[in-house]
Amino acid sequence: MSPVRLATLAGLALLAIAGAFWLSAQRSLPRDDGVGEALLPGLRGQLNGVQQLRIRSGGDSTTLNREADAWTVLERGGYPANVGEVRKLMFALAEANTIEAKTSDPTRYASLGLTDPDQAGGDGIVIELDGLGTPMRVIAGKAGPVSPSTYVRRGEELRSWLVDAVLRPTAEPRSWLNTRLIQIGSDRIRSVTVTDESGRTFGARRQDVEDQEFTVEGLRNGEQLSSPSVVLPVTTALSDLRMLDVAAGPGSEQSWPEQARYHTFGGLVVALEGRRTESGRFIRLKSASESEQHEPPAQPAASDAEAVPAGTNAAASESAEINRRVQGWTYEVATHVYDLLFPRLETWLTNPDRHD
Numbered sequence: 001m002s003p004v005r006l007a008t009l010a011g012l013a014l015l016a017i018a019g020a021f022w023l024s025a026q027r028s029l030p031r032d033d034g035v036g037e038a039l040l041p042g043l044r045g046q047l048n049g050v051q052q053l054r055i056r057s058g059g060d061s062t063t064l065n066r067e068a069d070a071w072t073v074l075e076r077g078g079y080p081a082n083v084g085e086v087r088k089l090m091f092a093l094a095e096a097n098t099i100e101a102k103t104s105d106p107t108r109y110a111s112l113g114l115t116d117p118d119q120a121g122g123d124g125i126v127i128e129l130d131g132l133g134t135p136m137r138v139i140a141g142k143a144g145p146v147s148p149s150t151y152v153r154r155g156e157e158l159r160s161w162l163v164d165a166v167l168r169p170t171a172e173p174r175s176w177l178n179t180r181l182i183q184i185g186s187d188r189i190r191s192v193t194v195t196d197e198s199g200r201t202f203g204a205r206r207q208d209v210e211d212q213e214f215t216v217e218g219l220r221n222g223e224q225l226s227s228p229s230v231v232l233p234v235t236t237a238l239s240d241l242r243m244l245d246v247a248a249g250p251g252s253e254q255s256w257p258e259q260a261r262y263h264t265f266g267g268l269v270v271a272l273e274g275r276r277t278e279s280g281r282f283i284r285l286k287s288a289s290e291s292e293q294h295e296p297p298a299q300p301a302a303s304d305a306e307a308v309p310a311g312t313n314a315a316a317s318e319s320a321e322i323n324r325r326v327q328g329w330t331y332e333v334a335t336h337v338y339d340l341l342f343p344r345l346e347t348w349l350t351n352p353d354r355h356d
């Protein structure tokens with residue numbers, strides 16, 4: 001190990017030890033009233049009673065509503081929230097304890113990041129919980145000198161505190177969404193058919209689940225694949241499909257020039273529509289089982305007209321669950337995700353400009 005690396009590690013170790021000694025010393029000092037107590041007394045035993053969680057900061061606002069065992073984001077039309085992140089914040093609030101009393105002087109709040117965001121120039125983060133006998137309110141500020149710790153103010157109290165928890169939630173609604181849309185592994189994909197903005201249709205297909213290579217359909221004379229494996233990325237597009245943001249409604253006033261249809265060996269079909277704009281990449285999707293389809297897929301091959309694969313009932317159940325979650329919403333996705341779902345044929349070819 002080099003002397004520089006050894007010195008760096010030693011320095012980090014000393015900082016960690018110093019932080020531990022500081023925290024230990026703070027806890028051993030004569031205690032002010034309230035030190036060592038729960039930040040929000042009684043919350044630990046009432047977490048299941050919280051019906052709404054509101055977060056406000058810097059002009060952003062997120063309202064999380066409990067619906068049975070799930071949570072939704074009000075600012076996104078009631079779309080499902082990431083339950084794990086909601087619980088993480090609530091547990092942090094419930095377990096947080098005061099470790100040091102800080103200033104009660106409002107003129108010094110700014111130094112701790114505790115100015116109320118409802119005031120001009122306020123930089124604090126308001127966290128409010130409703131549904132309990134008495135609403136609870138915290139203003140969270142900057143991170144403290146040791147980890148984990150945060151400066152906070154409680155309710156309408158003037159006194160501020162340092163607590164032993166990280167309480168820096170974002171107030172941006174999209175950050176609280178359950179971003180996962182679909183999980184369909186590439187091992188299940190039988191065929192993918194894409195129609196691009198020009199109306200041209202092409203795709204990839206394999207006959208058996210054991211086949212490692214896909215046959216490309218829709219090539220014109222003179223067009224050649226750069227590699228047999230160049231089509232594989234499109235077959236992975238649904239493996240863990242996630243979105244960036246969501247909007248209610250189908251967006252029917254917009255055109256959806258790109259289409260993609262994914263068929264699995266179990267008889268599940270996922271159909272997507274896509275739109276590229278300067279502001280982002282947007283998709284809509286729906287699902288069906290092959291036995292439920294009333295219209296054939298674009299450019300069907302003979303193999304699609306053969307016997308419906310086994311597992312049709314399972315496919316119908318899976319498609320119903322997918323539609324329950326995704327139908328009726330428009331999703332924004334990352335550019336690289338969009339390019340996986342709707343590949344451009346020229347990216348597969350060695351000579352994209354040459355054909356008869």
